[in-house]
Amino acid sequence: MTAADEANGVPGASMLHVIGGKIRALRKDRGLTVERLGELSGVSTGIVSQVERGKANPSFSTLVQIAHGLGISIAQLIEEDGHRAPVVRRQERRRIDGHGIAENDGGVYELLTPDLNGALEATWVETPPGYDSSETPYRHNGEEFGLILSGAKDVYLDGVRHHLEAGDSIRYASTIPHWYVNSGDETCVAVWVITPPTW
Template sequence: MLGGKAMKEEPGSLESIQIGSRLRSWRLASGLSLHKVADTSGLSPGYISQVERGLANPSLESLKRLADAVGMRIGDLFVDEGDGSPESSRFFVTKRGMRKQIRYPGSGILNELLTPDLQRQFEAIWVEAQPGATSGGHPHSHAGEECGVVIFGSMRFWVGNADLELAAGDSIYLDSTVPHRWVATGTEPLVAVWMITPPTF
């Protein structure tokens, strides 16, 4: 990822199939039809069906719409059934290369969970994004607070009416209820660490 090569996900890749399978499980568990999710998300039933079968690569924005439509969080895709991590542990070490991760097919974005799971008071995420990769075409908002720091590369960040440029070493704190979005800028991949409380990713 850091070598500057774009991450490429093909239809039917393992990541696409896993994402689609989990979205379908969420929908069925909620007793929702494809048409109901389509009405709520603004996406077509045919497209949703393709996503669920791993035949389409949804954008980050589409994944957010689908997760919202079935009452889940995108971050729940991090959950690894049978993980076995002790909930009562007072500390937890995750070695590099062993983090729970999620790749948004075709988005050029990789997120890795630095905290052990999403059952804590806050979540910390390692973010890698190719130049031009974006959190979505429309600002989003949610309950809580968040703080991020750019480790490498640069990003353009919109929060409310503010239009900001963040370079390596820059950080930002925001009230997450204020609509916000970002895009990786420059010619080098973006690396950042993001912290959110409560976990809402």
């Protein structure tokens, strides 16, 4: 990569790492696998993987294709805006779908952290009366912390029930099989923090 290349808009090595990280975060935010992003963008899986890891030197047209696959403009992908703003406004929360969450399970999951590049992820969770995830227990590396803001929720850790109401909180190792039930008559609103990010 030469100075002339950078002057002509071709990303330098450090910028390629930034762009790769941004592509990876955006792909995960959208619930896409590397393979699916490759299909949507018309770029091979191998190239997408290399770009995400900052190992490739993609052409501008390849970046345009990947941006299209992510549903964003090329400007959003390559702009050097430093770090994402630390504040997430209520109306700007990103909805989380997929990634181990049962489709149409009735819950609402919104990301409270600006991205998934940090050491933790915080999620706004709303689960309606009758919500029950016992058929698909979660188990993964890391640790979780939950705080009930309103309503009530039963958190099961390896089959042991912990009943939480507004103001109650819980912390546990995510390696323990866990699931959630809302046996009350109102929607439970909670904030859940997971480290490291699982999405």
